[in-house]
Amino acid sequence: MLAVLEAGPLHGYAVIRALQVRSDGAVDLPTGTIYPVLHRLERAGLLRSEWGSTAGRRRRVYALTGGGARALAHQRRDWTDFVAVVGDVLAPPSRGDHAPA
Amino acid sequence: MPRRDAAGLLDAYLHEIGRLLPGPARARRDVVDELRDGLLEAAAAHRDGGLAPHVAIRTATARFGTPAEVAAAHAPELTLGQSRRSSWRVLGLLLAAGLTWLAYRHVLGVPASVVPASGPRRETFLIMTSVVQYLPLATALSSGGLLLGTGRLLGPVLPDRCGRMLACTVTAALGAHVGAMSTIMATGGAELWTGSRTVAVALLAGLVGGALVESMRAVRFRFAGPHP
Numbered sequence: 001m002l003a004v005l006e007a008g009p010l011h012g013y014a015v016i017r018a019l020q021v022r023s024d025g026a027v028d029l030p031t032g033t034i035y036p037v038l039h040r041l042e043r044a045g046l047l048r049s050e051w052g053s054t055a056g057r058r059r060r061v062y063a064l065t066g067g068g069a070r071a072l073a074h075q076r077r078d079w080t081d082f083v084a085v086v087g088d089v090l091a092p093p094s095r096g097d098h099a100p101a
Numbered sequence: 102m103p104r105r106d107a108a109g110l111l112d113a114y115l116h117e118i119g120r121l122l123p124g125p126a127r128a129r130r131d132v133v134d135e136l137r138d139g140l141l142e143a144a145a146a147h148r149d150g151g152l153a154p155h156v157a158i159r160t161a162t163a164r165f166g167t168p169a170e171v172a173a174a175h176a177p178e179l180t181l182g183q184s185r186r187s188s189w190r191v192l193g194l195l196l197a198a199g200l201t202w203l204a205y206r207h208v209l210g211v212p213a214s215v216v217p218a219s220g221p222r223r224e225t226f227l228i229m230t231s232v233v234q235y236l237p238l239a240t241a242l243s244s245g246g247l248l249l250g251t252g253r254l255l256g257p258v259l260p261d262r263c264g265r266m267l268a269c270t271v272t273a274a275l276g277a278h279v280g281a282m283s284t285i286m287a288t289g290g291a292e293l294w295t296g297s298r299t300v301a302v303a304l305l306a307g308l309v310g311g312a313l314v315e316s317m318r319a320v321r322f323r324f325a326g327p328h329p
Contacts, residue, residue, distance in 0.1 A: 013139035017146075030166030031143065032118075032136060033174035040178060051131075057141065058134040 001037060002046060002064060002072040009063035012038060038062055046071050107154035111140060114162045121172035123325045124179035125318075132175050140165060180322055181251045184264065187319035188244045188251075191271060194312035195237050195244075198305055205301040214292040226288045232281040240274040240312075243267045268320045275313040282306055 004010065004018035016034050019027045041047045046068035049060050064072070115133050122129045140161050147157035165171060205211075217223040247267050250259030259267070286293065286302060293302060 011138065011142075012135055013142040016139070030164065030170055030174075031139065032165035032171035035132070035135060035139070036174045036178050039175075043178070043181070054138075055141075057138055059138045060131075060135045 001041060002068050002075070005047065005062060005064045006069070006072060009061045011059050011061050015062065041068070107144070107158040110155060110158045110162065111137070111144075114140075114165075114168060117168040118171050121168055122179060123176050123322050124183050125322075128179050128182060132179070136165070136171070183322045184247055184268065184319055185251050187315050188247045188271075190315045191244045191275070191312045192241060192248075194308050194315070195241055198308040198312070199237060201301060201305050201308065205298075205305070209298055209301060212292050214290045217288060217290060222288050226285060229281040229284045229288070233278060233285065236274050236278045236281070240271055240278070243271045243274065247271070265320075265323050268316065268323050272313065272316040272320050275309065275316050278309050279306070279313055282309060 001015060001019065004015055004022060010018065012035050013031075015038065016031050019034075038047060038049075042049055042062070046065060047062045048065050049062045052059050052061060115137055118136065119129050119133045122132060140158070143161035143164065144154070144157040147160050148154060152160060166174070217226050246259070247264060250264055250267070282305065286306070292298070
């Protein structure tokens with residue numbers, strides 16, 4: 001969720017759609033249960049929200065905070081390290097590899 | 102007519118979620134308004150895909166989850182939010198009561214005639230005076246614990262049972278505080294009810310009573326969960 005808000009503020013449903021599009025449909029939770037996660041991230045100080053209006057109805061728009069941007073960078077780095085380590089472990093052995101004595 | 106059917110379906114779905122949500126009316130209205138906006142966006146996308154308006158709304162609500170699922174997902178955050186607001190209000194009212202008490206003592210003073218001269222009435226008055234002096238500390242500590250336990254962390258630090266226990270402790274302490282103040286007012290000398298003292302005592306009672314009402318609201322929401 002932090003990653004999809006990196007480009008700019010979005011309303012709740014736009015966040016959900018962005019998650020579905022980015023994951024090519026793999027993230028497909030009941031849509032109405034994703035809003036509380038946005039609220040938790042806001043309480044954690046990683047997002048901030050503002051109410052506005054569109055087409056005569058109220059709309060809540062979320063944006064990444066400085067803390068959210070730092071948390072995203074940290075999680076991205078951790079994930080990249082994790083993928084690199086697991087990739088090394090799972091990679092098929094090359095010719096030069098030797099079993100330990 | 103299909104337009105009205107679609108609006109009716111949406112309203113019925115949101116009304117049911119609003120009915121199931123715990124918490125104060127304003128917080129529930131915010132949740133329902135946000136869901137309405139999302140559902141209308143989703144339905145518009147389905148309509149662009151060729152669905153009829155009422156089918157688009159039906160499809161959108163189906164993907165959002167049942168009202169019970171949506172309400173259950175929102176309940177913890179609503180309860181935490183209410184708990185934090187109540188804790189801040191209780192602390193604010195206690196602080197105001199403390200400042201009022203200090204002003205009372207320093208500006209108006211406490212004449213000896215306020216304290217009953219002897220007997221059980223005097224003992225009761227003195228015990229209740231001690232209760233009123235020390236209980237706010239317990240209340241403030243419990244409220245502070247609730248604030249720390251529901252702070253800027255992804256999940257509540259405190260297990261729900263501890264949060265409920267602290268909320269009940271705050272309410273019990275404030276109830277005892279109100280009881281002690283009532284006893285002091287009933288047993289104190291006539292001097293307690295003269296001029297400015299009456300106003301100050303009434304203000305103190307109002308502030309502590311307000312804190313008690315607020316903490317009772319928090320306890321009610323904590324134990325309510327999603328309405329059945």
